[in-house]
Amino acid sequence: MGEETRLKELGLGKRGGSEYDIVAGSMLLRADMKPSKCNICEYIIAAMVGSPSSKRYRGSYSLRLSYEHSICRVHATLIKRFREHFSPKSKFDISVVRDELFPGVRIYSGNLDLGYWRLLLKRGPNPAHPGTGHILQPNWIDLDILSRWKKRCLQEHGLKCENPLKIGSVRPAWVIDVRNKCVVPGMEMGSDGYVALSYRWGKSSSHKVEGNVMAKLQKPNALESSEFGAMVPPMVRHAMYLTTEIGERYLWVDALCIDHQDKTATTDQLNLMSAIYANAIVTIVAADEDAQVGIIGLKGISGPRKLKQHVIPFGREDLVIRNTDVDVLASGSDYHSRCWTYQEYMMAQRRIIFSQKEVHWHCPHGVSHEETGLEVETDRSIELRLGSISAGFPDLEAYHNIVSDYNRRSLTYDEDALPGISGLLYIASRAFTGGFLFGLPLMFFDLVLGWRPDTNSELRRRVQSSRPVEERLTPSGLPSWSWIGWQGVIRIAADEAIQVGKGDKETIPITKWFTCAGLHSSRKRIHSTWFEDRESFKNFERPLPPGWSRSDNIGPINCAPHGCHKWVFEHCKQPKRNTVSTSTPGFWYYPFPVKDVQESTPFLPAQTPYLCCSTKKVILLAQVPKDRSGFHSEIKLRTPSWKEAGSLYLHNREQLDILVKRNTAMGAPVELAAIYLSRRYFYDSWNKRQDFADTYEVLWLEWKDGIAYRLAFASVDRKIWEGLHLQDINLVLG
Numbered sequence: 001m002g003e004e005t006r007l008k009e010l011g012l013g014k015r016g017g018s019e020y021d022i023v024a025g026s027m028l029l030r031a032d033m034k035p036s037k038c039n040i041c042e043y044i045i046a047a048m049v050g051s052p053s054s055k056r057y058r059g060s061y062s063l064r065l066s067y068e069h070s071i072c073r074v075h076a077t078l079i080k081r082f083r084e085h086f087s088p089k090s091k092f093d094i095s096v097v098r099d100e101l102f103p104g105v106r107i108y109s110g111n112l113d114l115g116y117w118r119l120l121l122k123r124g125p126n127p128a129h130p131g132t133g134h135i136l137q138p139n140w141i142d143l144d145i146l147s148r149w150k151k152r153c154l155q156e157h158g159l160k161c162e163n164p165l166k167i168g169s170v171r172p173a174w175v176i177d178v179r180n181k182c183v184v185p186g187m188e189m190g191s192d193g194y195v196a197l198s199y200r201w202g203k204s205s206s207h208k209v210e211g212n213v214m215a216k217l218q219k220p221n222a223l224e225s226s227e228f229g230a231m232v233p234p235m236v237r238h239a240m241y242l243t244t245e246i247g248e249r250y251l252w253v254d255a256l257c258i259d260h261q262d263k264t265a266t267t268d269q270l271n272l273m274s275a276i277y278a279n280a281i282v283t284i285v286a287a288d289e290d291a292q293v294g295i296i297g298l299k300g301i302s303g304p305r306k307l308k309q310h311v312i313p314f315g316r317e318d319l320v321i322r323n324t325d326v327d328v329l330a331s332g333s334d335y336h337s338r339c340w341t342y343q344e345y346m347m348a349q350r351r352i353i354f355s356q357k358e359v360h361w362h363c364p365h366g367v368s369h370e371e372t373g374l375e376v377e378t379d380r381s382i383e384l385r386l387g388s389i390s391a392g393f394p395d396l397e398a399y400h401n402i403v404s405d406y407n408r409r410s411l412t413y414d415e416d417a418l419p420g421i422s423g424l425l426y427i428a429s430r431a432f433t434g435g436f437l438f439g440l441p442l443m444f445f446d447l448v449l450g451w452r453p454d455t456n457s458e459l460r461r462r463v464q465s466s467r468p469v470e471e472r473l474t475p476s477g478l479p480s481w482s483w484i485g486w487q488g489v490i491r492i493a494a495d496e497a498i499q500v501g502k503g504d505k506e507t508i509p510i511t512k513w514f515t516c517a518g519l520h521s522s523r524k525r526i527h528s529t530w531f532e533d534r535e536s537f538k539n540f541e542r543p544l545p546p547g548w549s550r551s552d553n554i555g556p557i558n559c560a561p562h563g564c565h566k567w568v569f570e571h572c573k574q575p576k577r578n579t580v581s582t583s584t585p586g587f588w589y590y591p592f593p594v595k596d597v598q599e600s601t602p603f604l605p606a607q608t609p610y611l612c613c614s615t616k617k618v619i620l621l622a623q624v625p626k627d628r629s630g631f632h633s634e635i636k637l638r639t640p641s642w643k644e645a646g647s648l649y650l651h652n653r654e655q656l657d658i659l660v661k662r663n664t665a666m667g668a669p670v671e672l673a674a675i676y677l678s679r680r681y682f683y684d685s686w687n688k689r690q691d692f693a694d695t696y697e698v699l700w701l702e703w704k705d706g707i708a709y710r711l712a713f714a715s716v717d718r719k720i721w722e723g724l725h726l727q728d729i730n731l732v733l734g
Contacts, residue, residue: 038072040096041315047098047105048121048319049130074315081312082107086114102377103132104322118325120372122311122318132375133320135311139304141297141359142370146246146352149361149368150282153350161349161363165390165427167278168601173269174214174257175250178240181224183217183256194250196280197239198344200335201255202290207231210261217256231256234294234302239284241301242352252276255291263470270473274347274423275602283348287335287355295354305357309371324356324369332356339409339420346386346402347423386427387575388586392595394432394443394530396493397502402428403439404454408489414462415476417484418607426602431595433529435605437515438475438482444493445528446676447507450697451483451492452649452713456633459488459651475607480709481699481733486651497561497681500568500587504559507531508677510696514612519707519732523612537590538563547572548591559681564589565690610707611733615674616726617701620716621667622648624659631656637714638667639724646716648700655712672698672714673731674721694718699733707734 079094086109096107099118108116120133136142153161172186175194186194207230209217216222223232223240236253243251258269269276277283286295297305310321333355335341345351351362361368366376386402388395406421418438429435434442441448453459462478462485478485483492495503509531514523536542544550550567568587571594623636635648635656648670650656659668674696684691695715701708708731 038074041072041074044075044078044096044105044314045121045317047096047103048119048132049103078107078312078314078319082109082117085117102372102375103130118322119312120320120322122320123373124317131317132372133318133322134371134373135320136307136309136358136370138307138309139297140299141305143242143245143298145370145373146242146359146361148374149352150246150350152374153361153363153365157363157365161365163278163599164349164364165278165347165386166430166597166599167275167347167427168599170272170275170279170601172252172257172272172276173265174259175252176223176236176240176256177249178243178251179249180220181240182220182222183214184250189250192250193248193281194252195239195243195246195248196252196277196283196344196348197236197286198277198283198341198348199235199239199286200290200338200341202292207255208260209256209258214259214261223256233291235286235289235291238295238298238302239286241298242284242295246282246352248281252280267473270419271422271604272602274343274426277344277347278349278423280348280350282350282352283344285335285345285348285351285353285355287329287333287353288357290334297354297357297359307357320371322369323371324358324360329353329355329360329362329367337409339406339411339417342406342409343421343423386424389428389431390597391573391575392431392597393571393574394441396444396496396498399428399432399441400492400494403483403492404489407483407487410487413465413467413472414487415464415467415472415478417462417478417487418475418604419473422604423602426604430597430600433595434527437526438477438479438607438609439484440482442526443529444496444507444531445513445526446509446531447496447528448493449481449675449699450678450713451490453633453651454489454491456631457489458631458633458653459486459490461485461651462487475604475609477607477609479609479611479734480711481611488651497559497564498589500560500589504682505678505680506534506561508679510674510677511613511615515608516610516612517608518610521608521610524608533592537592540567540590544569545591545593547594550591551587559683560690561589561679561681562692609734611731613675613731615729615731617671617673617729617731618721618724618726619669619671620645620724622659622670623667624656624663628656628660635659637670637716639720640666642666643720645720646695646714648714649712651712658711670700670714671702672716673701673708673729674698677718678715696721704734707732709734 082094094107094109096105098105104118104120106116106118108114121131122133122135123129123131171189172194174183175186175189176182177184177188209231217228222228236256239253240251243249254273258266260266289296294302296302297307307323309323312319312321330336330345349364353360353362358370360370368374368376386398389398402424403421406424411417411420421439425436425439428441432441432443436442437445461480464476464478483490495505497503497506509528513526513528515526516523548569548571550569552567568589569591570587571591573594574586621638621640621642623638625632625635631653633650635650637645637648639645659670662668676697678695678697679692680695681690681692683689695717698714698716700711700714702711703709710733
């Protein structure tokens with residue numbers, strides 16, 4: 001059968017070369033099935049091979065279970081297998097929709113909780129076949145694809161993937177020479193690059209390089225000797241093997257490439273870890289197993305991976321159910337539950353990821369999976385976090401996403417909370433004027449003090465470990481006023497009305513904040529420069545700052561801040577989101593100077609753990625819920641006359657227990673101190689006009705030796721607050 005005839009029977013038409021367009025036609029059926037022209041089958045195949053940017057086959061078909069008994073047995077088989085897999089006895093509709101990011105389709109039920117499949121058309125033997133799904137060896141990884149991925153990125157992406165975070169050139173003090181199987185000084189690499197390894201050590205204790213160990217490790221073949229067997233676990237040996245497989249000679253692994261005998265050098269290298277990952281040619285991310293197991297699926301090197309793939313017949317073609325998704329590459333394993341690996345993963349620019357028994361490639365310009373070969377899949381998440389910040393924008397949404405994702409993870413030592421994210425904070429500090437104080441951006445300082453737990457999430461107060469002070473990384477403080485002092489998922493600064501559609505509130509400072517190293521140390525003024533300069537940004541009579549353009553309002557914006565209803569603004573450097581569903585860039589309510597981020601080396605400025613200000617405080621009553629069977633973070637606040645005043649957002653059940661112990665017939669007394677005024681904008685449909693409502697954002701405090709410590713965040717109606725008997729206070733927060 002000729003290729004043209006086969007394509008027509010597939011419902012495809014040849015357009016030239018290996019490009020195809022969808023034409024009317026019948027599915028090619030198996031010999032035991034009668035051919036029939038089916039719009040649903042035609043749609044599925046069209047979506048499987050169509051360009052993701054094509055608009056022709058957007059939308060979805062809703063496939064009801066009755067189709068299982070229809071004359072078309074091709075898609076009926078698909079529906080039957082899907083139903084049997086998820087819920088054989090359930091009655092639900094089934095929908096098929098074209099995948100927006102990659103040639104393929106999603107099939108899901110009316111009950112989304114059951115799950116979904118992402119389907120690929122199996123790649124045929126003919127080179128012109130449009131399928132993108134590959135059947136893999138169940139036990140062994142195809143290592144040849146690693147070099148092809150790396151070569152393609154270096155040749156096609158070039159400088160675009162070389163240093164997108166604009167980190168200054170850093171060379172590790174020590175690296176592993178995988179050819180001579182020993183540790184060598186970083187300067188011996190010459191102009192060569194290096195591979196980095198990001199992994200979990202696991203439950204067993206790691207070994208430190210100290211004493212005369214480094215001198216012994218520099219001898220050729222030292223890493224193969226029995227003397228250092230415990231220091232070279234399977235993970236490191238497998239990473240050395242993979243380094244050779246992708247044509248590189250040098251590998252950086254923290255366990256062997258940091259000399260702990262030299263305390264000063266150790267501190268310097270630990271502080272540069274984020275830059276070391278950013279400068280690596282590629283980082284091996286071992287997400288499946290820990291150091292003692294290593295990377296499975298390396299034939300002749302490690303054990304079999306025992307991968308399972310599911311294939312469904314579809315006419316004479318086959319559909320492959322995808323095992324992985326873009327979204328799961330950064331979640332779903334113990335690797336992604338650790339704070340240190342989060343920074344390593346985010347800083348690494350080219351990643352070879354071993355996750356869910358497959359290998360994947362992830363760089364700033366796409367994602368590829370072993371099951372899809374060299375095909376590049378667009379990753380929506382690439383630009384959402386560091387992209388706009390690296391372009392010079394103080395993007396509060398990106399900051400919130402980074403901090404919230406990091407803070408839900410765990411640490412062996414709580415006091416490493418700030419060092420574990422210092423590299424990422426440095427990157428952000430080049431866009432956030434003034435940098436960060438214990439994780440809070442100084443230019444938005446009043447606002448970010450009002451962070452709180454995510455809805456019904458519980459936070460754990462971090463505490464200093466018993467680790468000797470000389471072994472701790474610095475700074476190791478855990479102030480109560482910063483999220484650094486608490487572990488858990490938080491909400492921070494996500495509602496500020498700066499970007500269109502991202503928030504509906506504006507912060508109004510009410511006091512001056514200072515920071516100091518101790519109670520008797522000199523105080524340094526904190527300047528929340530965004531709020532100091534905000535009104536000048538809204539002066540639309542002045543010339544636009546460089547890079548900005550102005551547009552008529554894109555439609556009714558009911559939450560626009562004061563003075564910002566006439567225009568919206570966009571900047572030429574604003575990264576476009578990697579998604580085919582929209583090409584609209586982010587709009588802003590008003591223009592502001594955008595930083596010109598230059599290449600530089602990470603550092604962390606001085607961190608002082610105390611805050612001081614003059615403000616007002618009051619005691620209100622927390623209404624303790626009668627039903628305490630489940631934890632609900634939001635507690636109603638009332639005045640002494642039992643008038644509803646606002647809400648208190650508890651951090652955890654322990655704080656609820658405190659309120660229960662203090663509870664009276666009227667409620668549990670809580671001492672609150674104001675930190676800023678918040679104005680929420682909305683559209684008053686009754687009066688047909690824009691309006692706003694004000695609240696005082698406050699902290700619930702406890703006192704020890706004249707120092708106040710944050711317990712939780714609360715919000716109180718402005719009119720209620722200003723009508724109370726307020727007391728002036730010189731506040732010192734620890």
